[in-house]
Amino acid sequence: MNPIEQFELQRIAPYFINGVDVSFTNSALYMLLAAFAAVLLTIGATSRRALVPGRGQALAEVLYEFVASTVRSTAGKEGMRFFPFVFTLFTFILMSNLIGLVPYTFSLSSQIVVTFAFAAFVITLVILYGLYRHGLGFLKLFVPHGVPAPVLVVLIPIEIISFLSRPVSLSVRLFANILAGHITLAVFGGFVVMLLGAGAWAALSPIPILAVVAMYALELLVNCLQAFVFAVLTCVYLNDAIHPGH
Amino acid sequence: MANIVLAAAEEAAPHAAQGATHESAGHGTVEHHGGGDFPPFDTNNFAPQLVWLALIFGLLYILMSRIALPRIGSILSERESRIESDLFASRELQAKAQAAAAEHDETLRATKAQAQDIGRAAQQQAASETASRRASEEAAFAKKVSEAEAKILAAKSEALSNVEAIATEAAGAILEKLTGARLAAETLQSEFRNIKAS
Numbered sequence: 001m002n003p004i005e006q007f008e009l010q011r012i013a014p015y016f017i018n019g020v021d022v023s024f025t026n027s028a029l030y031m032l033l034a035a036f037a038a039v040l041l042t043i044g045a046t047s048r049r050a051l052v053p054g055r056g057q058a059l060a061e062v063l064y065e066f067v068a069s070t071v072r073s074t075a076g077k078e079g080m081r082f083f084p085f086v087f088t089l090f091t092f093i094l095m096s097n098l099i100g101l102v103p104y105t106f107s108l109s110s111q112i113v114v115t116f117a118f119a120a121f122v123i124t125l126v127i128l129y130g131l132y133r134h135g136l137g138f139l140k141l142f143v144p145h146g147v148p149a150p151v152l153v154v155l156i157p158i159e160i161i162s163f164l165s166r167p168v169s170l171s172v173r174l175f176a177n178i179l180a181g182h183i184t185l186a187v188f189g190g191f192v193v194m195l196l197g198a199g200a201w202a203a204l205s206p207i208p209i210l211a212v213v214a215m216y217a218l219e220l221l222v223n224c225l226q227a228f229v230f231a232v233l234t235c236v237y238l239n240d241a242i243h244p245g246h
Numbered sequence: 247m248a249n250i251v252l253a254a255a256e257e258a259a260p261h262a263a264q265g266a267t268h269e270s271a272g273h274g275t276v277e278h279h280g281g282g283d284f285p286p287f288d289t290n291n292f293a294p295q296l297v298w299l300a301l302i303f304g305l306l307y308i309l310m311s312r313i314a315l316p317r318i319g320s321i322l323s324e325r326e327s328r329i330e331s332d333l334f335a336s337r338e339l340q341a342k343a344q345a346a347a348a349e350h351d352e353t354l355r356a357t358k359a360q361a362q363d364i365g366r367a368a369q370q371q372a373a374s375e376t377a378s379r380r381a382s383e384e385a386a387f388a389k390k391v392s393e394a395e396a397k398i399l400a401a402k403s404e405a406l407s408n409v410e411a412i413a414t415e416a417a418g419a420i421l422e423k424l425t426g427a428r429l430a431a432e433t434l435q436s437e438f439r440n441i442k443a444s
Contacts, residue, residue: 028294046321084307113292
């Protein structure tokens with residue numbers, strides 16, 4: 001009944017290359033599952049290219065249009081060059097979150113290294129694309145427009161700190177939401193077992209069951225929402241790289 | 247209340263049990279030195295996840311950007327263009343149908359007018375025919391009537407002359423019966439004419 005047990009990494013096939021641990025773990029297995037689910041939905045379901053879509057194809061189209069409109073509205077038309085990346089990111093996180101909600105599974109987003117890898121990649125992409133696109137003009141991102149010079153002395157360091165904290169907040173937001181949700185579910189599930197094993201107190205066991213059901217619904221929302229938030233913030237940051245002037 | 251207290255107790259439990267977790271996790275992990283007690287913070291867990299994440303996410307990105315997204319995009323744009331062309335065609339057909347309906351109405355009106363003309367002409371012809379026939383018939387009848395009247399007049403004058411003879415004869419016979427005198431027919435006739443003339 002340990003609520004932390006679900007976050008443990010199990011090395012299914014231990015393997016080392018030059019001392020680097022590249023073992024195939026349960027995490028990698030769920031990455032494969034999430035990727036497979038994404039492929040099944042977006043490639044498998046659209047293989048018929050039906051003019052009148054079936055359920056699977058309609059879902060894939062809804063997902064496509066949803067992400068496309070999100071990218072277009074937050075990062076503009078030029079942001080559409082990052083649409084495949086944002087789509088892959090959103091779909092991958094969404095699928096891994098949804099798979100992670102199935103009891104006895106592993107949730108990828110509960111691994112800070114995974115969420116931080118995504119966030120670091122996004123920020124690196126923002127910086128590289130911003131420099132490629134605008135050269136040093138990208139640094140205008142840290143200089144708010146129409147602010148008097150004395151204020152800028154204070155404001156520029158704040159802007160830089162806020163920019164540097166983006167990968168942290170981006171990764172921790174997703175990680176902490178998923179982690180906390182899964183711990184809470186496990187804890188309340190543990191209550192049921194504890195109460196059932198505590199003699200007459202077993203009569204109270206339906207209460208945590210109801211709580212688990214209610215929280216599971218909430219977690220479903222949170223897991224989808226966090227995937228969306230991650231994708232939207234990615235678009236917002238990419239928008240900074242495309243249009244660095246405030 | 248009991249739930250909240252229990253929750254608080256259980257929240258505290260993971261921290262107390264972390265040592266045990268660490269040990270139990272040790273069975274599953276190959277190398278377990280240093281790092282955090284909490285599995286997501288264990289630095290030993292970073293490398294294998296990063297390697298596989300890069301591999302799998304990279305592969306997924308290629309699949310999405312090369313196959314899935316172009317395909318869905320083409321499905322959507324195909325549908326859009328199909329709907330647009332269908333709408334255009336339907337609009338064209340509607341315009342055609344409206345033109346045809348207008349033409350039909352026009353034809354109908356023209357035909358109706360023509361039919362009315364024909365009807366009117368036929369009516370007029372019939373009326374004039376009837377009138378001329380009636381006139382000729384009437385003339386024929388008038389002629390017959392005048393002939394008949396002439397005949398009647400002749401018969402009447404003849405009958406009247408006969409009446410004179412019968413009357414004189416009857417008067418003669420009455421005189422003879424009453425007086426026993428016999429008058430000559432000429433006398434009677436002249437007397438009769440005198441009476442008639444007076």
